[in-house]
Amino acid sequence: MSAVRSDRSDRSDSAPSAAATAGGxxxxxxxxxxxxxxxxxxxxxxxxxxxxxxxxxxxxxxTFANVPPPxxxxxxxxxxxxxxxxxPHLSSSLARVGFGFGAAxxxxxxxxxxxxxxxxARLTLLPPLEVLxxxxxxxxxxxxxxxxPSSEGSMVFITFVGALFPILLNTIHGAxxxxxxLVAAARSLGTRGLRLFSEVIAPGAAPSIVTxxxxxxxxxxxxxxxxxMIAGQYGIGYYTWESYTVQAYxxxxxxxxxxxxxxxxxxxxxxxxxxxxxxxxxxxxxxxD
Amino acid sequence: MTETPNDAPGRVDVRELSIELGAGxxxxxxxxxxxxxxxxxxxVCLLGPSGCxxxxxxxxxxxxxxxxxxxxxxxxxxxxxxxxxRGLVFQQHTLFPWKRVVDNVAFGLKMKGVGRAERRAxxxxxxxxxxxxxxxxxxxxxxxxxxxxxxxxxxxLINRPRVLLMxxxxxxxDAQTRWVMQQLLLDVWSRVKTTVVFVTHDIDEAIFLADRxxxxxxxxxxxxxxxxxxxxxxRGQEWLTSDEFLRLKRRCMALMxxxxxxxxxxxxxxxxxxxxxx
Numbered sequence: 001m002s003a004v005r006s007d008r009s010d011r012s013d014s015a016p017s018a019a020a021t022a023g024g025x026x027x028x029x030x031x032x033x034x035x036x037x038x039x040x041x042x043x044x045x046x047x048x049x050x051x052x053x054x055x056x057x058x059x060x061x062x063t064f065a066n067v068p069p070p071x072x073x074x075x076x077x078x079x080x081x082x083x084x085x086x087x088p089h090l091s092s093s094l095a096r097v098g099f100g101f102g103a104a105x106x107x108x109x110x111x112x113x114x115x116x117x118x119x120x121a122r123l124t125l126l127p128p129l130e131v132l133x134x135x136x137x138x139x140x141x142x143x144x145x146x147x148x149p150s151s152e153g154s155m156v157f158i159t160f161v162g163a164l165f166p167i168l169l170n171t172i173h174g175a176x177x178x179x180x181x182l183v184a185a186a187r188s189l190g191t192r193g194l195r196l197f198s199e200v201i202a203p204g205a206a207p208s209i210v211t212x213x214x215x216x217x218x219x220x221x222x223x224x225x226x227x228x229m230i231a232g233q234y235g236i237g238y239y240t241w242e243s244y245t246v247q248a249y250x251x252x253x254x255x256x257x258x259x260x261x262x263x264x265x266x267x268x269x270x271x272x273x274x275x276x277x278x279x280x281x282x283x284x285x286x287x288x289d
Numbered sequence: 290m291t292e293t294p295n296d297a298p299g300r301v302d303v304r305e306l307s308i309e310l311g312a313g314x315x316x317x318x319x320x321x322x323x324x325x326x327x328x329x330x331x332x333v334c335l336l337g338p339s340g341c342x343x344x345x346x347x348x349x350x351x352x353x354x355x356x357x358x359x360x361x362x363x364x365x366x367x368x369x370x371x372x373x374x375r376g377l378v379f380q381q382h383t384l385f386p387w388k389r390v391v392d393n394v395a396f397g398l399k400m401k402g403v404g405r406a407e408r409r410a411x412x413x414x415x416x417x418x419x420x421x422x423x424x425x426x427x428x429x430x431x432x433x434x435x436x437x438x439x440x441x442x443x444x445x446l447i448n449r450p451r452v453l454l455m456x457x458x459x460x461x462x463d464a465q466t467r468w469v470m471q472q473l474l475l476d477v478w479s480r481v482k483t484t485v486v487f488v489t490h491d492i493d494e495a496i497f498l499a500d501r502x503x504x505x506x507x508x509x510x511x512x513x514x515x516x517x518x519x520x521x522x523x524r525g526q527e528w529l530t531s532d533e534f535l536r537l538k539r540r541c542m543a544l545m546x547x548x549x550x551x552x553x554x555x556x557x558x559x560x561x562x563x564x565x566x567x
Binding site for chain 2: 179181182184185186187188189190191192195199200203204206278279280281283
């Protein structure tokens, strides 16, 4: 064929390569090889912490005099593990995050899909949201305490506000970015009305939604801990703050580490869940048979 | 010519059709008062230079673009909006990336409310027709460009369209794959016998495939020439190297060059000078 060729050269009809599976094994081997250095780095940090706290290092602008050493933190962690209060602390924090994040996910995705695809929805729904968006969730705490009769309600509300905007904005972006040709193809194949959302817009926006959920989960924990410090009875944030007020300093660090672990764990869970929802997106990086 | 009786479905009428694109001050006529009729079962190529409005014209027949004047009819029903009876195949990347190949093909039946088992069985039949048996469970991203276009064709055919609208479907493929796909399309078409409107800027492709070529002028698009391709079927490599093929090719090239010159002239350059560079 001699006539003008499209310069958008595409893959040829040859069989797709199977190189990606070998790549996965190589990546794992490399990760194992790097492990000792990473562990060493962590060990050095622990040693520095031990050294600074046992020497009660005082640098003028910062002092380690009241910082508990790692061994004491470990003891405090053991004590918490045996304590009957561990479960109430954990479960109340997890429940607050669960309700707040769940509500933010449902509302953020639904609003985001509508706003991303409909001019009418954008004009009616977006302005109030844009006004509220720059207000940090933490700034809501006083008003939330006044608005909600129960402190549970106000804390769930704070986590909800924290998670809502990352989810909403990423969903809007994802819905807007769905290829117009995909929509045209779906319409030509007989797709009408709401099915366009369930069959094309939502799955097309899914990778962005997963990103939003993952970020939202992070901000959710951030806001929860702050809310619990001020208005809590149980919860990891409350435990951390309470430890300060009763001068059980090793417990502060236990609380901090626990918050880190829970935050990281829930973010990993969201990402795993997202990967299950978007299997095609996982293949995209390397196509393999 | 593969003529089917007049009562067979798939007759396309375009009358006085103009299409405008762009918004506000940038609005312009992409297609200007075009009229033609395609009998049911005919394979027609719309041939023209880039930007002549051939894809726009196809978009209006598909129902994605509104008419400024006139309109298009399928079997005497005026076309408003897209419908599965007018299957549209794009250049590339319009498979649903989140659906496996079999579910991409079965999508049209899902929209019609056909049950999962039945629509998958039908999808498998069509995948076999386009030579993709065994690829049902792949995602589009795992297929090559040519394979993706096969899936596109199968996905549209599952709705048993009365007319197949193809918008430069093979333009993004390499020459070898394109040649394979052209033969595959003729093979599939010889079995399903729908009307085909095929947009291309590739003269060889048009003459190889079509019963009839509508050569379009430069913007605003008009029908410049209505060329019958009097070759029998099935067509093979001999047709590509025949004298008749070359005669038609020379004719099309002359028409296309003419259009190119007129386009240059319209931009204020001396037409003779512009012609000297071609």
